[in-house]
Amino acid sequence: MTTIKDVAHHAEVSVATVSRVINRNGYVNEDTRKKVEAAVEELNYKPNSVARSLFKKQSKTIGIIVPDITNPYFPELVRGVEDYLIKKGFTTILCNSDEDPEKERLYLDVMKQKYVDGVIIVSNMAEREFIDECDIPMVALDRNVHQEMPAFVIDNRDGGRVATEHLFDVGCKRVAHIKGPDQVINSEERYEGYIEVVNGRDWFQDSFVVSGNFEQKQAAQVTKQLLNKHPEIDGIFAGNDAMAVGVLKAAESLNLKVPEDLAIIGFDGIDLTEMTSPELTTLSQPIYQMSRDAAKALITLIEGKTIKQKENLFPLQLLKRQSTKR
Amino acid sequence: MTTIKDVAHHAEVSVATVSRVINRNGYVNEDTRKKVEAAVEELNYKPNSVARSLFKKQSKTIGIIVPDITNPYFPELVRGVEDYLIKKGFTTILCNSDEDPEKERLYLDVMKQKYVDGVIIVSNMAEREFIDECDIPMVALDRNVHQEMPAFVIDNRDGGRVATEHLFDVGCKRVAHIKGPDQVINSEERYEGYIEVVNGRDWFQDSFVVSGNFEQKQAAQVTKQLLNKHPEIDGIFAGNDAMAVGVLKAAESLNLKVPEDLAIIGFDGIDLTEMTSPELTTLSQPIYQMSRDAAKALITLIEGKTIKQKENLFPLQLLKRQSTKR
DNA sequence: GTGAAAGCGCTAACAA
DNA sequence: TTGTTAGCGCTTTCAC
Numbered sequence: 001m002t003t004i005k006d007v008a009h010h011a012e013v014s015v016a017t018v019s020r021v022i023n024r025n026g027y028v029n030e031d032t033r034k035k036v037e038a039a040v041e042e043l044n045y046k047p048n049s050v051a052r053s054l055f056k057k058q059s060k061t062i063g064i065i066v067p068d069i070t071n072p073y074f075p076e077l078v079r080g081v082e083d084y085l086i087k088k089g090f091t092t093i094l095c096n097s098d099e100d101p102e103k104e105r106l107y108l109d110v111m112k113q114k115y116v117d118g119v120i121i122v123s124n125m126a127e128r129e130f131i132d133e134c135d136i137p138m139v140a141l142d143r144n145v146h147q148e149m150p151a152f153v154i155d156n157r158d159g160g161r162v163a164t165e166h167l168f169d170v171g172c173k174r175v176a177h178i179k180g181p182d183q184v185i186n187s188e189e190r191y192e193g194y195i196e197v198v199n200g201r202d203w204f205q206d207s208f209v210v211s212g213n214f215e216q217k218q219a220a221q222v223t224k225q226l227l228n229k230h231p232e233i234d235g236i237f238a239g240n241d242a243m244a245v246g247v248l249k250a251a252e253s254l255n256l257k258v259p260e261d262l263a264i265i266g267f268d269g270i271d272l273t274e275m276t277s278p279e280l281t282t283l284s285q286p287i288y289q290m291s292r293d294a295a296k297a298l299i300t301l302i303e304g305k306t307i308k309q310k311e312n313l314f315p316l317q318l319l320k321r322q323s324t325k326r
Numbered sequence: 327m328t329t330i331k332d333v334a335h336h337a338e339v340s341v342a343t344v345s346r347v348i349n350r351n352g353y354v355n356e357d358t359r360k361k362v363e364a365a366v367e368e369l370n371y372k373p374n375s376v377a378r379s380l381f382k383k384q385s386k387t388i389g390i391i392v393p394d395i396t397n398p399y400f401p402e403l404v405r406g407v408e409d410y411l412i413k414k415g416f417t418t419i420l421c422n423s424d425e426d427p428e429k430e431r432l433y434l435d436v437m438k439q440k441y442v443d444g445v446i447i448v449s450n451m452a453e454r455e456f457i458d459e460c461d462i463p464m465v466a467l468d469r470n471v472h473q474e475m476p477a478f479v480i481d482n483r484d485g486g487r488v489a490t491e492h493l494f495d496v497g498c499k500r501v502a503h504i505k506g507p508d509q510v511i512n513s514e515e516r517y518e519g520y521i522e523v524v525n526g527r528d529w530f531q532d533s534f535v536v537s538g539n540f541e542q543k544q545a546a547q548v549t550k551q552l553l554n555k556h557p558e559i560d561g562i563f564a565g566n567d568a569m570a571v572g573v574l575k576a577a578e579s580l581n582l583k584v585p586e587d588l589a590i591i592g593f594d595g596i597d598l599t600e601m602t603s604p605e606l607t608t609l610s611q612p613i614y615q616m617s618r619d620a621a622k623a624l625i626t627l628i629e630g631k632t633i634k635q636k637e638n639l640f641p642l643q644l645l646k647r648q649s650t651k652r
Numbered sequence: 653g654t655g656a657a658a659g660c661g662c663t664a665a666c667a668a
Numbered sequence: 669t670t671g672t673t674a675g676c677g678c679t680t681t682c683a684c
Contacts (some may be wrong), residue, residue: 001677002674003677003678004677004678004679005677013348013654013655013661014654014655015655015656015678015679016654016655016656016657016680017653017654017655018677019677019678019679019680020653020654020680023679025653025680026654026680027654028653029653029654030655043361046438046439046678047438047439047678048441048676048677048678049381049438049440049678050379050385050439050440050441050678051380051660051676051677051678051679052678052679053376053660053678054374054376054377054380054659054660054662054677054678055659055660055678055679055680056660056662056663056675056678056679058571059376059440061419061440068405069395069401069404070401070405070407071407072398072401074401074403075395075398075400076396077422078392078395078396079396079422082395082420082421082422083422086421091419091436091437091440092419092420093387093417093418093419093420094408094419094420095408095410095417096405096408096410102677110373110417111417113372113374113375113376114372114375114376114385114387114417115372115375115376119647124491124658131382157365183678185679197654198355211678216597216600216601239349240669245601248603249601249603252603259616271542272598272601274542274667275542275571275575275598275601275602276576276602276603277575277578277602309517327661329660329661329662330661330662330663331655331661331662339670339671340670340671341661341662341671341672342661342670342671342672342673343669343670343671344665345663345664346663346669346670349663350671352664352670352683353669353670354669354670355669355670358670374660374661374662374663375662376660376662377660377661377662377676378661378663379662379676380661380662380675380676380677380678381661381662381663381664381675381676382662382663382678413665432653433654435659464666492670595679600668612666
């Protein structure tokens with residue numbers, strides 16, 4: 001590895017001068033600049049960013065903590081962040097938390113030690129106190145972490161409402177809900193949106209809601225039980241797309257026609273929803289944009305500016321497809 | 327941020343002693359060790375890994391370069407790597423190359439500057455010369471990069487053969503192939519496996535092979551054309567699972583029954599294949615294991631040992647599902 | 653305009 | 669067993 005010293009020798013100047021030209025700051029004579037640039041070129045010199053980090057106390061690296069990159073909702077999120085940041089000269093460290101506060105803590109510690117410049121976090125468990133003590137620029141994505149942290153999210157509750165209403169709009173009479181995991185705030189909010197719509201209807205009872213854990217398989221299982229108990233159900237709002245697929249599978253195995261016998265709507269708008277048949281109606285999030293904006297905000301924070309707009313709500317789009325066409 | 331100096335003051339010893347206890351090397355008296363540990367505890371001291379990196383010339387960070395994390399094949403790969411490495415104290419930088427050698431180069435440069443300890447790369451474009459000059463421990467995953475680099479892969483050619491044969495086994499008479507992108511070596515090899523089986527059969531001609539670019543939509547399109555041209559086709563081997571879904575969609579829109587009129591087999595074994603209906607037969611790769619082993623090998627390399635076994639072949643598993651059940 | 657030198661936080665000789 | 673110190677590669681005062 002060639003160092004700044006090598007370049008200095010080669011160009012017959014001091015390291016200070018070399019530093020000045022590569023950072024384009026401070027005065028440097030045109031001629032010496034050219035000499036230095038030539039040396040840089042010739043030796044194929046690349047400044048060592050570790051040394052730089054040590055001095056500057058920043059690393060041009062950010063961390064992103066997601067529950068699980070294997071969950072199809074997250075890759076696009078991560079990609080949006082990475083794409084934006086690489087252009088700005090930042091590199092992205094990926095962390096899978098499995099929704100485990102312990103792991104989040106661990107990762108955050110590691111990142112701090114590495115002088116990570118900022119982190120983007122998808123979490124709703126993170127303890128306020130710990131986050132604060134981290135003292136690192138941070139933005140929340142997909143879920144609010146706490147009031148003061150800029151967040152890039154959609155209105156889950158509204159989404160839940162819209163999804164449920166859509167099912168009634170296409171003629172459903174009895175609409176059930178497969179809820180996501182209880183500890184994820186988003187599931188809770190989507191559920192509340194559903195409740196807002198169905199509450200007070202004479203047929204509604206708690207047993208129209210079952211929990212599916214955001215996974216296809218379990219959703220299929222609980223859906224079967226649900227439909228056995230309440231054969232009158234003719235519409236299901238699944239808390240996310242993966243579960244919507246599970247519902248579809250369940251319908252199939254019970255010989256129910258979708259959408260004729262059972263209409264289905266998912267949530268998130270991942271690609272998967274176009275892969276099934278019938279294709280799934282879903283509420284689509286502008287995932288790429290959200291993550292891009294989150295990354296942008298993080299940079300702002302890193303630059304020492306502040307972000308007044310704490311909660312940034314993005315619009316959901318109702319993608320009407322075959323699973324609710326009737 | 328508290329530094330080693332602070333701890334030293336607090337414990338009334340020298341920084342060298344502190345360094346010794348936190349690194350558990352060199353002699354240190356039991357009592358002073360306790361004093362130091364108490365100070366560390368009290369000040370909540372975490373060693374600054376940037377300073378450490380600068381001295382040690384290694385960063386406890388590795389990079390992983392994949393074409394696109396958004397492609398459902400890669401998240402699991404990345405997860406396997408990340409899971410293993412975090413346990414070993416390494417942190418993972420994610421890079422999306424979009425199969426672009428220019429980007430690969432850029433990322434590799436950045437990583438070198440950051441003293442990344444090693445990289446795992448999914449690529450077949452990387453220029454040998456450039457890789458060599460990188461002088462960084464590297465292993466290849468999913469595709470061979472060059473002879474000397476340890477690679478963790480499956481036998482694509484064999485897979486192509488097995489997939490094609492399976493279609494004939496279930497009674498297909500005319501089997502076509504939707505090939506992946508030409509520049510990806512894996513597509514090429516899977517194609518060769520297919521050719522091995524069909525070559526020489528009287529009905530076979532080049533027009534039984536079309537290119538689908540690993541994407542669902544395009545695969546659906548070319549499949550329609552293919553089936554219009556050759557309505558006699560009763561089995562299709564798709565170069566990956568996403569394209570198999572596309573084929574399924576195409577079959578549907580042409581009112582062909584799967585598997586009765588058209589049997590379909592995919593490749594890779596991503597979760598997606600269980601989401602469709604009928605569920606897709608596919609050749610499943612042990613993705614998680616492969617990536618884990620690749621990570622393990624990278625660590626070995628980083629530790630300065632060498633890996634004799636250059637090409638590490640993993641077994642494919644034929645998952646027989648509804649799309650070929652007849 | 654340019655260079656000498658201090659220092660970022662840590663490790664590892666080398667002395668004591 | 670412990671401390672002193674040089675140095676990892678870079679940036680930035682502060683003199684000249």
